[in-house]
Amino acid sequence: MTLIRYRDLTAQPWKNGLGLTREIAMDPDERFAVGFGWRLSRAEVRETSAFSRFEGVRRWLGLASGGAFELRIEGRPPHTLERAGDVLAFPGDVACEGVPLLGPIEDLNLMVADPQLDAEMLLRPMVGTLVLSRGQDHVSGLHILDGSITLQGGSTPALGAGDTLIIDEQSPGLVRGVGAGHALFFRVFAR
Numbered sequence: 001m002t003l004i005r006y007r008d009l010t011a012q013p014w015k016n017g018l019g020l021t022r023e024i025a026m027d028p029d030e031r032f033a034v035g036f037g038w039r040l041s042r043a044e045v046r047e048t049s050a051f052s053r054f055e056g057v058r059r060w061l062g063l064a065s066g067g068a069f070e071l072r073i074e075g076r077p078p079h080t081l082e083r084a085g086d087v088l089a090f091p092g093d094v095a096c097e098g099v100p101l102l103g104p105i106e107d108l109n110l111m112v113a114d115p116q117l118d119a120e121m122l123l124r125p126m127v128g129t130l131v132l133s134r135g136q137d138h139v140s141g142l143h144i145l146d147g148s149i150t151l152q153g154g155s156t157p158a159l160g161a162g163d164t165l166i167i168d169e170q171s172p173g174l175v176r177g178v179g180a181g182h183a184l185f186f187r188v189f190a191r
Helices: none
Strands: 002-004 011-013 021-028 036-046 059-064 068-072 079-080 089-091 094-100 107-110 117-133 139-149 166-167 174-190
Touching: 002 021, 021 166, 036 117, 036 139, 059 079, 059 139, 059 174, 079 117, 079 174, 089 117, 089 174, 094 107, 107 117, 117 139, 117 166
Parallel strands: none
Antiparallel strands: 002 166, 011 021, 021 036, 036 107, 059 089, 059 107, 068 079, 068 094, 117 174, 139 166, 139 174
16 A cells, blocks of 8 residues: 655646646556556646647546636537546547636546556545455555545554555555545556
């Protein structure tokens, strides 16, 4: 199990230089032109910006903070993520423009390049005790949107907004925590 604190992430320019991103986790894989099998990051969008294109990559984007965020994706009608936790999946190799409608936003990006993998991202309320299980051949986790979660059985301080918990094959069989608030749950798994 890996705990990643938002405050420890380093902001880097987007591939196209139009925004900032903070890489949370990545599975390096040189078989793919992008250099990863999958990648999780959090990005800042302050104004209308074209997204970087990633050939052969599938994307899941969730609104992490801020107001409404419109995505204008080539070949689709505009789609608005209205509140934190709303998610949209789309191909990474098509033209896409992000439009913050009510001021700057941050989003959570899950990108998958490996065609042998699939993924999902969805809003998960954190109410009372949470149990996350380790699975074979997949990575999962929580990215905290608001509130906090305290893991049971350890001395780790609570995870708060922007922090991420990643569970992989080396994690304990079950991870338990007590939480309040909301998180984006994500999973990368073999097809």
